[in-house]
Amino acid sequence: MTDAPADTAKAAKPIVPVALLALAAAGLWASSRMTWVTVHSADGLTEPRTDELDGATWFGALTPLALVLVASIAAVFAVKGALRQLLGVVVAVVAAVAAVPGFALVVGEGRTAERAGTLAELPVRAVVSGADAHVGPALLSIVAAVLALIAGVLLTRRTDGSSQLSGKYDNPVFRRADASAEVTKQREETGTAAPLSDRVLWDALDAGTDPTDTAEGQDGDDKSTGRAP
Structure with missing residues (x-):
């Protein structure tokens, strides 16, 4: 990311x-x-x-x-x-x-x-x-x-590339999606019970995502993979 x-x-x-x-x-x-x-x-x-x-x-x-x-x-x-x-x-x-x-x-x-x-x-x-x-x-x-x-x-x-990149990361939808994906990725690597890193917590909160909501991360992961929850 x-x-x-x-x-x-x-x-x-x-x-x-x-x-x-x-x-x-x-x-x-x-x-x-x-x-x-x-x-x-x-x-x-x-x-x-x-x-x-x-x-x-x-x-x-x-x-x-x-x-x-x-x-x-x-x-x-x-x-x-x-x-x-x-x-x-x-x-x-x-x-x-x-x-x-x-x-x-x-x-x-x-x-x-x-x-x-x-x-x-x-x-x-x-x-x-x-x-x-x-x-x-x-x-x-x-x-x-x-x-x-x-x-x-x-x-x-x-340049069009810089404009598109800026637009993507200024868009709250993309920011929330990236934050949720980062939370899910760390939980898969360290285990659900393991505490999240400070950087991931702050990124998630800044994007408007609740990093403590495991259901949200799981739902986002299921939607991205096309599997039923």
């Missing part, structure tokens, strides 16, 4: 979403440390200047979003049911936000040079002569965001 819940609990552990979240967080963190844009500028007075903008500079929320995904890994094990589904929605939203800057850079939004000049904090007289976008780190952030999105979708889904 106790093996099925244990096996189902092991199977219900969110191993895949947690692994995807870990990979997504690592991807966003690595992308935030890579160079996204190289901006070239000149002010007419000094040598031309070259600045490299990493992911954390290009999109300031990239590192915090990676930390949010790390925190969500711990939250997955701390919550269950509807709260875990809500967590999945939050993770999906974070993934969507994390994918925006990388996607904009890859497709080319037409304002890369202007934005690069602003983020590089160039002197007022400096003029941006060119900006080179590095697609690799941007693609890495997109892949990480997709992994986080998949993890969020998986977290929002509730």
